[in-house]
Amino acid sequence: MKKSERLKPRKSWSYSQWSNYHSCPAKYKFANVMKLPQPQSPAAERGNNIHKKAEQYLLGKGKSIPDELKNFENSIPGKFEYLRELEIIPEEKWGITEDWKETEWVADDTWLRAITDAHGYNYEDELLVIDFKTGRKYAGHKDQESLYATAAMELYPEAEVARVEFWYLDQGEIVSTLYHRKRTTALRKEWTAFANRTLTDPICAPLPSFDSCRWCPFKKENGGPCPY
Numbered sequence: 001m002k003k004s005e006r007l008k009p010r011k012s013w014s015y016s017q018w019s020n021y022h023s024c025p026a027k028y029k030f031a032n033v034m035k036l037p038q039p040q041s042p043a044a045e046r047g048n049n050i051h052k053k054a055e056q057y058l059l060g061k062g063k064s065i066p067d068e069l070k071n072f073e074n075s076i077p078g079k080f081e082y083l084r085e086l087e088i089i090p091e092e093k094w095g096i097t098e099d100w101k102e103t104e105w106v107a108d109d110t111w112l113r114a115i116t117d118a119h120g121y122n123y124e125d126e127l128l129v130i131d132f133k134t135g136r137k138y139a140g141h142k143d144q145e146s147l148y149a150t151a152a153m154e155l156y157p158e159a160e161v162a163r164v165e166f167w168y169l170d171q172g173e174i175v176s177t178l179y180h181r182k183r184t185t186a187l188r189k190e191w192t193a194f195a196n197r198t199l200t201d202p203i204c205a206p207l208p209s210f211d212s213c214r215w216c217p218f219k220k221e222n223g224g225p226c227p228y
Contacts, residue, residue, distance in 0.1 A: 011199070018143075024213075026226055039217060057084070065081075072169045079167070083130075086122070094155060102155050111195075116129055116131070116148065118132075125161065126161050127163070133166050135170065137171070137173075150179075150187045
C-alpha cells in the first residue's frame, strides 16, 4: 500500500464498527471508513421494525403488546409490562469521551457511540441495560454485553452493579449477566486498547475466513473492492 493510501486515524467508534474490524479489518474499512453502500437484508429490516414496535410500547403508546412481541410475551409473560412500570428509557443514544465521560452524540470529543434499546434502574443500586435481539443467538454478543456494562457504569457512577440482558425475542429467552464496578474498571482498560487498535490501523488488511467472507457484500464475487 502506498503511503498516500494509508488511512488516517479515526476519531470515534461503536460496537458494530469494532465488530466489523474484529471479524475483518477490510470490512470495517469499506463499511465504516469509506462508507461504501450496503444492501439492507430482509432480516435487518424486520429487526428494525420490531425494535420500533418495542420502543413505542415502552413509551406507553398502545395498551396491548404488539403482535411482533407476542411470541416473547407468551414465553416470558409480563416482562415488557414490567419495563413500562419501571418507566424504563428506550432507545437512548450515549456519547462517551475517550476518558469515558458523558458527552453529546455528536461533538468534537465524542469517542464512543452506543444506543441502548432500554435502560434504567432495576433496583436502587442496580442499573438494568437491555438489548433486544431478533434472529439467531451469537457468541459475539458477549463482547457487546461487556462494552455496554462498562459504558453504563461510567455514565452512572452511583450504580454499584450493572445487569446487562439480551432479550431474544424470537426464541423467548433472556440471557442476563451481572457486572460489578471492579470488573468494569478492568474492562475499561481492555476496551480502550481494542478501540485504539481499531482507530489507528492505517492499513485494515483483509482477514479472509469462511465466516467473515460468507455474507460479505464487499467480496470479489459480489463485485466488491475486496480481493477475496
